[in-house]
Amino acid sequence: MSAILYHFEDFTPGRIFPLPERQVSAEEIVAFAAEFDPQPMHLDEAAGKASILGGLSASGWHTGSMFMRMMYDGWLSRSSSEGSPGIELMEWKKPVLAGDTLSGRSTVVASRVLRSRPGIGLVTFLHEVESQRREVVMKGENPIMMRLRSPDGVPA
Amino acid sequence: MRLIELSPPGKKVTTGTLLFTAEDIIRFARQYDPQPFHTDPEAARHYVFGALCASGWHTCAGWMKCYVAYWSAEVSRLESEGLVAPKLGPSAGFKKLQWLKPVYSGDSITYSVEVVDSRPLMSRPGTWINFTTNDGVNQHGEVVMRYDGTVLEFE
Numbered sequence: 001m002s003a004i005l006y007h008f009e010d011f012t013p014g015r016i017f018p019l020p021e022r023q024v025s026a027e028e029i030v031a032f033a034a035e036f037d038p039q040p041m042h043l044d045e046a047a048g049k050a051s052i053l054g055g056l057s058a059s060g061w062h063t064g065s066m067f068m069r070m071m072y073d074g075w076l077s078r079s080s081s082e083g084s085p086g087i088e089l090m091e092w093k094k095p096v097l098a099g100d101t102l103s104g105r106s107t108v109v110a111s112r113v114l115r116s117r118p119g120i121g122l123v124t125f126l127h128e129v130e131s132q133r134r135e136v137v138m139k140g141e142n143p144i145m146m147r148l149r150s151p152d153g154v155p156a
Numbered sequence: 157m158r159l160i161e162l163s164p165p166g167k168k169v170t171t172g173t174l175l176f177t178a179e180d181i182i183r184f185a186r187q188y189d190p191q192p193f194h195t196d197p198e199a200a201r202h203y204v205f206g207a208l209c210a211s212g213w214h215t216c217a218g219w220m221k222c223y224v225a226y227w228s229a230e231v232s233r234l235e236s237e238g239l240v241a242p243k244l245g246p247s248a249g250f251k252k253l254q255w256l257k258p259v260y261s262g263d264s265i266t267y268s269v270e271v272v273d274s275r276p277l278m279s280r281p282g283t284w285i286n287f288t289t290n291d292g293v294n295q296h297g298e299v300v301m302r303y304d305g306t307v308l309e310f311e
Contacts, residue, residue, distance in 0.1 A: 032217075035217075035221070036217040036218070036220050036221045036224075037217070037220045037221070037224055038224055039224060041246075051245075051246075052245055052246065052308075053246060059217075059220065060246070060247055060249075061213065061216055061217045061220050062217075064213050064216070065184075065187075065188040065189070065211075065213040065214075065217065066188070068188050068189045068211065068213050069187070069188045069189065069190075072189060072190060072191065076191070077190075077191075081191060082193075082203055082204040082205075083191065083193060083203070083204060083205060083212075083255075084212060084255065085254065085255055085256075086212075086252070086253045086254040086255050086303075087212075087250070087253040087303075088251065088252065088253075089249070089250075089251050089252075090249050090250055090251075090253070091248065091249035092246070092247060092248060092249045093249075095246075117204065120204065140249075145204060
């Protein structure tokens with residue numbers, strides 16, 4: 001486990017945490033789809049080209065999962081994360097195609113200490129994932145539970 | 157045939173059940189969400205969830221897996237009856253996804269879908285957007301996840 005750099009107190013509204021680049025390979029698209037979303041446009045280049053998506057494209061749940069790993073590698077692994085209760089909104093705005101390179105950012109929108117769970121706060125993020133075409137391919141908002149660095153120093 | 161005719165609001169369809177083994181939970185998490193409570197049963201005891209549990213993205217991918225299997229069988233069934241199955245396309249996204257309970261290793265999640273509304277897409281004639289509510293329930297009858305989804309449909 002990595003050392004914790006970011007606790008609840010560090011997630012101040014407006015602070016931006018970059019998401020590292022991630023290459024999207026055809027092999028990975030097909031492997032994810034074969035297990036979880038075996039639709040032709042996620043399994044086959046020709047079927048993808050013939051579809052509204054225009055090429056071999058990642059399952060939306062795969063894009064979400066890749067975003068999760070980008071977030072983990074970018075900053076979550078060095079945070080006091082205790083997991084998340086959900087996702088308010090997630091938009092799949094553009095297809096993610098084989099050969100794309102994803103990047104992006106998580107921006108802190110709001111934070112509050114949880115009364116129901118001592119020592120834990122909820123930080124809400126706006127997440128934006130972009131392709132190398134500088135288009136936002138996925139965008140959403142979600143809260144993540146973070147342990148406080150100093151549970152007694154913050155008014156509940 | 158339109159999806160909303162096949163599956164009118166109020167008709168909740170069970171799509172399938174998926175067993176979450178520790179092996180599957182850890183394999184998914186190592187690739188996409190290697191937080192300690194998704195990859196290490198011992199470390200997981202020291203976090204809020206209290207034991208090894210599936211990444212929320214894994215739980216969602218399980219919903220999709222059961223949905224695609226259900227839909228593929230449904231298309232075959234309709235075609236065998238000489239009917240034209242609704243032509244479904246991709247999704248534009250989702251809202252209000254709640255991971256209400258952790259999915260622990262050994263849990264079996266039964267997924268369902270209900271179409272709640274369907275509207276023509278103004279920007280794309282001949283295309284509808286269908287709105288669904290979806291959930292997953294564990295073997296104790298507890299809802300573990302729920303979200304509002306969308307799926308496009310073509311003429």
